[in-house]
Structure formats: structure tokens, C-alpha cells
Amino acid sequence: SQQGEEDPQALSIQEGENATMNCSYKTSINNLQWYRQNSGRGLVHLILIRSNEREKHSGRLRVTLDTSKKSSSLLITASRAADTASYFCATVNTGANSKLTFGKGITLSVRP
Amino acid sequence: DGGITQSPKYLFRKEGQNVTLSCEQNLNHDAMYWYRQDPGQGLRLIYYSQIVNDFQKGDIAEGYSVSREKKESFPLTVTSAQKNPTAFYLCASRSTSGGFPGELFFGEGSRLTVL
Numbered sequence: 001s002q003q004g005e006e007d008p009q010a011l012s013i014q015e016g017e018n019a020t021m022n023c024s025y026k027t028s029i030n031n032l033q034w035y036r037q038n039s040g041r042g043l044v045h046l047i048l049i050r051s052n053e054r055e056k057h058s059g060r061l062r063v064t065l066d067t068s069k070k071s072s073s074l075l076i077t078a079s080r081a082a083d084t085a086s087y088f089c090a091t092v093n094t095g096a097n098s099k100l101t102f103g104k105g106i107t108l109s110v111r112p
Numbered sequence: 113d114g115g116i117t118q119s120p121k122y123l124f125r126k127e128g129q130n131v132t133l134s135c136e137q138n139l140n141h142d143a144m145y146w147y148r149q150d151p152g153q154g155l156r157l158i159y160y161s162q163i164v165n166d167f168q169k170g171d172i173a174e175g176y177s178v179s180r181e182k183k184e185s186f187p188l189t190v191t192s193a194q195k196n197p198t199a200f201y202l203c204a205s206r207s208t209s210g211g212f213p214g215e216l217f218f219g220e221g222s223r224l225t226v227l
Contacts, residue, residue, distance in 0.1 A: 030212040042116075042202055042218035043155075088154065092213045099170070100213055102147075104154035
């Protein structure tokens with residue numbers, strides 16, 4: 001079963017622009033995580049935000065969480081061609097037994 | 113360097129054959145996971161293990177088997193009972209200290225193709 005649903009499914013932007021990706025989920029969560037995957041590679045963890053947090057920053061990444069709307073957004077500022085990848089949100093439900101549930105991912109293309 | 117090693121990276125199998133994918137980690141993590149990734153479907157959990165000699169089925173365990181005899185190793189066998197095994201398989205691990213799941217560390221994946 002997949003909890004998180006990312007939006008849009010694909011995003012194409014020019015280098016230097018900001019990229020905003022959204023994730024919605026259905027049940028109460030303990031935390032929400034964002035991952036990045038380059039084509040044919042494993043996933044790399046980007047950032048984790050807990051249910052009692054509203055915003056977190058890491059370098060050019062900004063993540064927000066709105067538990068009342070059951071949604072999160074990932075903002076990548078001043079995008080680079082090297083940011084081209086797929087991005088996934090993953091949720092940990094309250095009471096979950098050590099499982100993360102991933103969405104289907106967003107394909108981001110950054111044009112040089 | 114600490115990390116997760118999956119092998120082989122590419123594997124071809126004839127129908128009716130069992131194959132075993134290797135996953136080894138030197139991060140001293142208690143929990144390990146196997147995910148399957150198909151185009152447009154995201155990651156789906158096959159099996160996971162929180163401690164040696166114990167493992168649980170995930171969402172799509174049918175046709176797969178695992179073992180966890182050592183903390184460092186969590187091999188996945190794709191059996192002939194798996195109807196559509198062609199996919200990209202990802203192994204991951206995490207530390208269990210601190211309560212609820214934190215970040216997962218992933219291997220580079222194994223791509224299985226059934227001929």
C-alpha cells in the first residue's frame with residue numbers, strides 16, 4: 001500500500017529556477033522523509049521532518065509539513081542540472097512497525 | 113567506507129529458476145529491508161527484518177524468501193513462484209536507536225531480468 005502521493009509526476013525547469021514538489025498522505029504520521037534517486041541508482045536520504053515540525057532547511061532544500069492538510073512540500077532553490085533525478089516522499093505512520101511507505105516519485109529535469 | 117553492498121548489479125534468469133540477491137552492510141544497523149521498484153510504481157516493501165533471526169513480510173512477499181542469520185547480511189531469494197520477477201531490487205538498512213524509523217541507507221540496487 002502506498003501512503004504518499006507526489007505531485008506533479010514530472011517537472012521540467014530551467015537551471016537557476018526553483019523547483020517545488022508536493023506530497024500528500026492519508027493517515028497520521030510520525031515523520032515524513034524525502035529521498036532522491038538518480039537513474040539506475042539507489043535512493044539517497046535528503047531530509048526528515050517530524051510531525052511536530054513545520055519547516056526544515058538543509059542547504060538549498062526547504063521542506064514544509066502541514067499535518068492539518070496531510071501534505072508536505074520540498075523546495076529546491078537555484079536548481080542545477082545535477083539536481084535532475086527522481087524525488088520520493090516516504091511516511092512513517094504513528095504506530096507503524098518500523099516501515100516507511102514510499103510514494104511513486106516525481107521526475108525532475110533541470111535544463112542547463 | 114561504511115555502506116550497503118548489493119550484488120550482482122545485473123542478473124538474468126530463465127523462467128523456473130530461483131535466484132538469490134545479496135545484501136551486506138557494515139553500518140552496524142539492526143534493521144534491514146528489501147524493496148522492489150517497477151517503472152511508475154515507486155518502491156514496494158517485500159520483506160524487512162529488525163533483528164537477527166527475525167523477519168516480517170511486507171506488502172508483496174509472495175514468491176520471495178529471506179533469511180537473517182547474521183546482522184550484516186539479508187539475502188533475498190526470488191523463487192520460481194514469483195510471477196513477474198523482472199524488476200529493480202533495492203536493499204536498505206537503518207539504525208533502530210531513537211525509536212521511530214529514521215533515515216534509510218540504500219544499496220545501489222540489483223536489476224533482475226527474466227528471459
